[in-house]
Amino acid sequence: MSSMIPTMRHVRGFDVARPLSIGMLVLMMLPLVFLPLASIFLFGTSQGLTSFMESLTAPEAVFALKLSMVTSFWATLFNVIFGLFAAYVLSRYNFWGRNALIVTISLPTAIPTAVAGFALLLLWGPYGTLGRFLAPHGIQTMFTAGAIILANIFVTFPLAFGVIKPVFDTMSRSLEEASATIGATRVQTFWHVTLPSLRGAIVSGALLTFARAVGEFGSTILVSGNLAGRTQTAPLYIFAKFNEGQIEAANAIAIVLALFSFLIFSVLFFARDWLDVD
């Protein structure tokens, strides 16, 4: 039987466009994406693993990584909860100014991060619109970890919302209505019916927000003050060490951040099915 198959197969001319176009795509990506990434790893490990580990475990480096994680965590927590709430309100209720609100929420992605940081300084800084009233009471928001969180919240504001809102929009209203007629309160309905359907969107929204927050530079450098060991996040550390000519120290952290984002995107990519269905 198997010998029959080749004779039945349609034989067609060799399609040159196929390998050519694939090859071209890879070639184009090589200098743009692959090589820069590869060089981080090549460079970082060129002096041997011990010196790499030394750079990595330097107190300032560890602090910068920790600070990045902690501030990103709080910003993510806030933005996921806020995004959930905003998505609920904006997809469940129709009101005057609704579209304007949607646009406003999405705006921070379009604003250059340096501008975002600058705007925060103008508001909360010691001479800022609000900060000037707080400063006499000894309340200083800028140049602290809190400022970094504020900046992270601002620049990642629409990410979780943007992932959750479409799921809300397409979610059948009748699920919630069914839950209500069965006898559930709004809270019970949200907890048992709405939230499980949003699980995937919440997880991927959180990962996106976190990944973006960990890498944030432009706004952070303005609002944090970039104080080593106090308000210096991982990207700021890389920049600082690079400026001081300590390429290796910068490189070690760069590798960690690169691996970290690989990890998050692998989760987003390979766990898609799990995130969507059971």
Added chain:
Amino acid sequence: MAQVARSMEKLISADAKDIQPPAAASVVGVSKFFGKTSVLQNISFDVAEGEALVLLGASGSGKTTILRIIAGLEQPYTGKIMIHGKDVTELPARERGVGVIFQSYALFPKMTVEKNIGYGLRIRKRKRKEIKKTVEELLSLVQLEEHRKKYPSQLSGGQQQRVAIARTLAYDPEVLLFDEPFGALDAQTRTRLRREIRDLLKKVNVPAIFITHDQEEALELGDRIAVINVGNIEQIGTPAEVYNNPATEYVATFLGAANILEGVVRKDYVEFGGAKIAARIDSEKFTEGQPVKLIFRPEDVALSMTQELPSGHSCFAGAIVEETSFVGAYERLRLRLDPAGGNSCDTGDTPYYLTTETPESQTAKPIIATRPKPETMAVKLRRGDRVFIGLTSFTLLPKDLRPMAGTETSR
């Protein structure tokens, strides 16, 4: 005071005896607007204990809105909803104890069949043992025991529907509301499920309100049918009542095929152009010379090649066969009333049965008819053949009058 209360009680119980079975659910004078558009106008009806009521209407007739108002998902503009004698108009959906089977079933996608069915009990904080027992019983009632661990997306449409029903039965609903329950299914499954649901309802004895636009479904499912048209109930009654004695032209044409001819009331007959038909005229409803509509079902028409029709058939008119066509189980004929056909019909032999597909308002317009296979085989009719028509039963409605104004039926 106590005495007064007791005598009041007596009064009430005496009243209750007069009113036959107390209504499980009542809709009283409900009207509803969407913006400035009136969608329901003063709707009232009752559903008795254990009864299945079908709200039949075209899309946009407001039937879904009625259902949503009963369920508490929509507020009425005026009127009230009573469930087992209790006014629930102000209660939110979750406190009404009503079971809704949504058109798409609205099963919770992240819960298994078991979890879906037990949901109503879980949110009522029942004991785990009790929940397990009830779920077990319901699973066997709807015959889904082996599917208990599956998710809704893994079930067929019919199975999903059974889960949806079981999910409402779990908390002993006061009344079940079905929103177009078979809309999403193919014709074969539909017929099967119709029977299943009817049997299931008999078993659990819960009053039910169905919503449908399918007249066949309404006739088969309903103990009673309410025909809704643009926010009004045109008629409410048993399937036989509504089918045989339609109160309005709309009911006649929406529920099955009907011939509609316009005529004028005379002393003891109705005149249609050159034809006349004997009728007992109710003088309270009709006056001589009043224009009326004569409505008759296809199967109430007898056909004969001679002027003789079986006794009990009011002689009607002569007609000419315009077209015959084979439609499977029966033959369809298009007839035109013959102005020169004469009116003198005696009793005679073989009757043939007619169906019209489209309402006709004038004698000059054709009547489309069908007759069953045996008759088709016995007497072949061809284009141009002359036949005589008799009617077993028909309904007279005053022309240009709104619904319910008056009907006259002769059997």
